Amino acid sequence: MNRLAWIKHVADYLGGAEDLPPDGLSLPASSSLWGLWWGALTIVIVLFCGQASKFIYIDF
Amino acid sequence: MIFTTFAYYGLLIPTAILFRIAAPHARPWICVVSGALFFIYFSVTEVGGWFGAACILIFLWEAIISRLYSPRSAWCLVGVAASLCVLGIFKYWNFATGLLSAPFGRNALAWRGAFLPLGVSFFTFEFIHYAVDRYYGRVERGTLGQYLAFIFFFPTLVAGPIKRFQYFGPSVEQPSTDWPADWNRGITRILVGLAKKFAVADLLTSVTDHLNRADIAAASRGALVVWILAYAWKIYFDFSAYSDIAIGSARLFGIRIPENFDWPYARTNITEFWRRWHRSLWRWLVDYVFVPLGGSRGSRQRAYANMLSVMLISGLWHGAGLNFIAWGAWHGTLLVVHRVWTDWRPVREDRTPTLAGQAASWGVTFAAVTLGWALFAMDLPTALFFYRRLILG
Numbered sequence: 001m002n003r004l005a006w007i008k009h010v011a012d013y014l015g016g017a018e019d020l021p022p023d024g025l026s027l028p029a030s031s032s033l034w035g036l037w038w039g040a041l042t043i044v045i046v047l048f049c050g051q052a053s054k055f056i057y058i059d060f
Numbered sequence: 061m062i063f064t065t066f067a068y069y070g071l072l073i074p075t076a077i078l079f080r081i082a083a084p085h086a087r088p089w090i091c092v093v094s095g096a097l098f099f100i101y102f103s104v105t106e107v108g109g110w111f112g113a114a115c116i117l118i119f120l121w122e123a124i125i126s127r128l129y130s131p132r133s134a135w136c137l138v139g140v141a142a143s144l145c146v147l148g149i150f151k152y153w154n155f156a157t158g159l160l161s162a163p164f165g166r167n168a169l170a171w172r173g174a175f176l177p178l179g180v181s182f183f184t185f186e187f188i189h190y191a192v193d194r195y196y197g198r199v200e201r202g203t204l205g206q207y208l209a210f211i212f213f214f215p216t217l218v219a220g221p222i223k224r225f226q227y228f229g230p231s232v233e234q235p236s237t238d239w240p241a242d243w244n245r246g247i248t249r250i251l252v253g254l255a256k257k258f259a260v261a262d263l264l265t266s267v268t269d270h271l272n273r274a275d276i277a278a279a280s281r282g283a284l285v286v287w288i289l290a291y292a293w294k295i296y297f298d299f300s301a302y303s304d305i306a307i308g309s310a311r312l313f314g315i316r317i318p319e320n321f322d323w324p325y326a327r328t329n330i331t332e333f334w335r336r337w338h339r340s341l342w343r344w345l346v347d348y349v350f351v352p353l354g355g356s357r358g359s360r361q362r363a364y365a366n367m368l369s370v371m372l373i374s375g376l377w378h379g380a381g382l383n384f385i386a387w388g389a390w391h392g393t394l395l396v397v398h399r400v401w402t403d404w405r406p407v408r409e410d411r412t413p414t415l416a417g418q419a420a421s422w423g424v425t426f427a428a429v430t431l432g433w434a435l436f437a438m439d440l441p442t443a444l445f446f447y448r449r450l451i452l453g
Binding site for chain 1: 061062063064219220241244245246247248249250251252254255257258259261262263265266295298299301302304307308311319323326
């Protein structure tokens with residue numbers, strides 16, 4: 001269970017939902033690794049962005 | 061689409077920078093001007109046209125009447141009634157008149173050019189929150205600028221998360237000053253939100269497009285299972301992606317707004333699910349519907365009835381249709397069943413649940429929630445047909 005909680009914390013941190021990394025993960029906010037992470041996300045966005053549909057919860 | 065357009069980010073980034081370098085007294089007005097521009101531009105281009113844009117007058121009305129609110133003032137009740145009227149007319153007029161005129165076969169009162177003002181389902185709930193909390197003296201009046209910034213704050217204007225003035229009002233003049241951390245978190249959140257929307261939610265849309273009567277009639281039972289699972293994940297990724305973008309956008313201003321999701325599909329009972337799915341709405345419903353109805357005070361039967369009422373209202377809020385009411389009734393029933401179960405067999409703190417027990421609880425919860433999405437995704441006759449095909453083949 002603790003392992004699952006740690007994985008959740010990592011995912012939340014990488015997703016921007018948590019401010020501080022979990023114990024054992026050293027990735028400060030100023031790290032250039034964030035640039036790589038943003039680059040990877042941007043590639044995913046560019047690859048898939050042609051199929052945009054409206055958000056379900058907007059003006060439903 | 062709004063949050064996936066260049067126009068949104070063309071407004072967001074300059075506004076967030078301007079907001080952070082401006083003097084504290086100017087910050088609320090930056091939110092007001094940018095929010096008004098946002099509302100007018102996206103009303104004209106996305107919904108309602110110029111009639112939709114004219115609905116900005118609703119905010120003008122709210123700005124005026126909210127200044128009259130004070131503890132125990134009748135003006136607060138007028139404000140609540142006005143918000144409900146706005147919501148009722150724009151969202152439920154054709155649904156209600158259609159139901160009333162059903163015996164006559166034709167709805168003579170139908171509003172042919174009906175449209176929904178941008179964000180009406182959400183901003184009316186924020187108006188009601190402020191009116192009720194002012195009535196009970198739970199919130200300070202705040203300045204006009206603070207309140208206008210609260211209702212015009214464009215990252216949350218169209219679909220929440222539903223904010224509370226107690227927390228937003230002070231932060232708009234005294235936002236976080238930690239630019240590097242805020243922008244790191246904010247940009248990460250926005251990019252993750254966009255990736256979830258494009259790469260997962262929109263990809264699943266190609267599967268869920270087939271949730272119509274003709275395809276359901278022809279599909280195998282396995283395909284029906286795949287469709288409803290795809291819809292369950294699509295709606296999660298779609299709305300949580302939107303929430304990520306809204307929360308990340310606010311963070312660029314140095315403002316924190318409530319979270320909407322916390323891994324709801326990982327929960328092992330329906331009550332925990334609802335505490336972590338669209339959390340800002342859930343808290344609003346608890347504070348402004350469940351508690352005023354009596355909450356868990358009184359008899360058990362009364363508490364069950366209150367829970368059911370809350371979820372019926374939640375269903376109706378999600379859409380003007382019988383299927384949404386049925387979806388609310390389904391979740392209300394699940395919550396009541398869970399409450400009956402826990403009343404009968406209270407959780408024992410001294411006993412750790414087994415892995416198998418937790419897996420079974422998770423499976424039942426996930427299956428119940430997923431089955432319910434059919435009522436959300438389809439009109440009532442189609443959803444009932446879907447269930448018939450799923451169960452009876």
